[in-house]
Amino acid sequence: MTASDPNRVVEAVWRMEAGRVIAALARIVGDVGLAEELAQDALVLALEQWPQSGVPDNPGGWLMLTAKHRAIDLLRRRSRYEQKLEEVGRDQERRQADTEAEVVDALDDPFGDDVLRLLFTACHPVLSTEGRLALTLRLLGGLSTEEIARAFLVPEPTVGQRIFRAKRTLSEKQIKIEMPPLPEIPARLASVLEVIYLIFNEGYAATAGHDWMRPSLCEEALRLGRILAGLMPGETEVHGLVALMELQMSRTGARLGPDGEPVLLLDQDRGRWDRLLIRRGLAALQHAESLGTLGQYGLQAAIAACHARAMSAEDTDWDRMAALYLVLGHVAPSPVVELNRAVAVSMASGPLPALEIVDGLRAEKALREYPQLPAVRGDLLERLGRTAEAREEFERAAGLTRNERERSLFLRRVKALALEE
Amino acid sequence: MRYLITLKVTNRPDTPPPGELMEAIAKLGEEATKAGALLDNGGLAPSDQGARVELVGGKLTVTDGPFAEAKELISYALYQVRSKEEAVEWGSRFLKIHRDLWPGFEAEADVHRVFGPEDFA
Numbered sequence A: 001m002t003a004s005d006p007n008r009v010v011e012a013v014w015r016m017e018a019g020r021v022i023a024a025l026a027r028i029v030g031d032v033g034l035a036e037e038l039a040q041d042a043l044v045l046a047l048e049q050w051p052q053s054g055v056p057d058n059p060g061g062w063l064m065l066t067a068k069h070r071a072i073d074l075l076r077r078r079s080r081y082e083q084k085l086e087e088v089g090r091d092q093e094r095r096q097a098d099t100e101a102e103v104v105d106a107l108d109d110p111f112g113d114d115v116l117r118l119l120f121t122a123c124h125p126v127l128s129t130e131g132r133l134a135l136t137l138r139l140l141g142g143l144s145t146e147e148i149a150r151a152f153l154v155p156e157p158t159v160g161q162r163i164f165r166a167k168r169t170l171s172e173k174q175i176k177i178e179m180p181p182l183p184e185i186p187a188r189l190a191s192v193l194e195v196i197y198l199i200f201n202e203g204y205a206a207t208a209g210h211d212w213m214r215p216s217l218c219e220e221a222l223r224l225g226r227i228l229a230g231l232m233p234g235e236t237e238v239h240g241l242v243a244l245m246e247l248q249m250s251r252t253g254a255r256l257g258p259d260g261e262p263v264l265l266l267d268q269d270r271g272r273w274d275r276l277l278i279r280r281g282l283a284a285l286q287h288a289e290s291l292g293t294l295g296q297y298g299l300q301a302a303i304a305a306c307h308a309r310a311m312s313a314e315d316t317d318w319d320r321m322a323a324l325y326l327v328l329g330h331v332a333p334s335p336v337v338e339l340n341r342a343v344a345v346s347m348a349s350g351p352l353p354a355l356e357i358v359d360g361l362r363a364e365k366a367l368r369e370y371p372q373l374p375a376v377r378g379d380l381l382e383r384l385g386r387t388a389e390a391r392e393e394f395e396r397a398a399g400l401t402r403n404e405r406e407r408s409l410f411l412r413r414v415k416a417l418a419l420e421e
Numbered sequence B: 001m002r003y004l005i006t007l008k009v010t011n012r013p014d015t016p017p018p019g020e021l022m023e024a025i026a027k028l029g030e031e032a033t034k035a036g037a038l039l040d041n042g043g044l045a046p047s048d049q050g051a052r053v054e055l056v057g058g059k060l061t062v063t064d065g066p067f068a069e070a071k072e073l074i075s076y077a078l079y080q081v082r083s084k085e086e087a088v089e090w091g092s093r094f095l096k097i098h099r100d101l102w103p104g105f106e107a108e109a110d111v112h113r114v115f116g117p118e119d120f121a
Helices: A006-029 A032-053 A059-086 A092-106 A113-122 A129-139 A145-152 A156-172 A182-204 A213-231 A236-249 A275-291 A296-309 A318-331 A335-349 A351-361 A372-383 A387-400 A404-420 B019-034 B084-101
Strands: B002-011 B038-043 B051-056 B059-064 B072-080 B106-114
Touching: A006 A032, A006 A059, A006 A113, A006 A129, A006 B084, A032 A059, A032 A113, A032 A129, A032 A156, A113 A129, A113 A182, A113 A213, A129 A145, A129 A156, A129 A182, A145 A156, A145 A182, A145 A213, A182 A213, A182 A236, A213 A236, A213 B019, A213 B072, A236 A275, A236 A296, A275 A296, A275 B038, A296 A318, A318 A335, A335 A351, A335 A372, A351 A372, A372 A387, A372 A404, A387 A404, B002 B084, B019 B038, B019 B084, B072 B084, B084 B106
Parallel strands: none
Antiparallel strands: B002 B072, B002 B106, B038 B072, B051 B059
16 A cells, blocks of 8 residues: 655645635735746645645645745735835834735635636736636646646747736736626626637547647536536526537547547447536536526537437437527527538438538638538538539548548548449 | 545444534535536435345346445545546545544545546547
8 A cells, every 4th residue: 555645646736726726816916927926836835845744634725825825925025115115114013913814814715706706817808819728727727837738739938928928918908806897797708718618629629649638628628617607607608618518528438439530420339428428518508598598608509419319310309400500600600600500401401401501601711721611512412412523522621631530531432432433 | 537436434423424514515515516526426325225236156146235334335426537636635525524523433435537538549
């Protein structure tokens, strides 16, 4: 039997608590960068002390209290400095005692409001998208710069720069660490949800590469989503996004074939879908529906639920899915949504009405380089018996995709169609 | 990564579990759920309400409870965490509230990693 490695315990507790500790400090010192530094100081102390003194009984509380003391020391030094400047010597002791008590009181955050404020600040629209992603993972996820860099396949100094710039922007623009006023909440929340879903998609798209950091972005995004759902329980779209991520995650185990090749949703072995995540996803969706009208995430979750509820691809309720895509196209218009609607329509009503939709998209600039457009069109043409045209479309798709696995999938279709001609 | 933590009682005090403990358990469960870590959990009824299906020498037998067990399995919790240490930390927090609120209670929590898609890649 071996006791667990204290460094790994420090790392684990840090990841669990970093968001809360940084959030509490940020409110006290009013600056995200400074709060993070103070929290890092506490982490360094833990790494120094725990291997010798043993892991404290309440390691999370230890980190929080140690970080608190750093903040108090800082405020003391500051107030001493300011007092010297003003040459006011009286009441110093009393003022310090007040400050200390206030700080300790103020650091309690039973409802997680600090975490929510920090999340809204890290996802502030004044920041670049890249900056928001990196800052959120760093402050709320407790991820190191190196881990973020590996997850996004960019050099570590690049991530360091993004975080540095984001913090500088927050301080230059004097962004207060606070919740936006009520009328601004929908737009600001949209930015938070966008950041979480971008993190999720970055991990979800990572079918290539064997670094565990990339897929773990999905777990991180899901964790952030679940935390947000706990903090903003009345927001329909928060639950909608959680539902969407839970349902998409449920298919992870079935998305790759034995040789690592992607398996299309309809060809996946549904026995490998994660029933627990499906159950959680459907429950979150039901909760979202009970709160109000579904937005773009809730609608996407409702579409994912059509797949999740079907025991086999044939059982899918394609009419419902086509209708949901139509609504989604109104809420969040996008040619990609329209293309997906075409696929649902082809399953519900046959290839001909679907081809009409797809042909309407051929002039779309946004889809010019999008391999799925020729791939879907090729599929519809094949079903209509227009083999030669179908083959051309799959050739086009193979030329457009940047994913090797996908290319070989398209080329196989080309070969099969050439044999039929 | 997913971890299943099972809780086995090794010494049950004569006193019933105090109300404060039940409150603390609920609070910790809520905290773990809101942290996005706790996926599922449940308490297990005494073995007199269960049964055992056994396979020995190619023969199946079914026996109704109760079963005499030195360590009674009383609950399980399924966590989604980033490391074994995190799972251990949640398990420790769970046992610490028992230590603090139910004197004499002794138990062991086993932390098992659940295979996931990454194991079959």
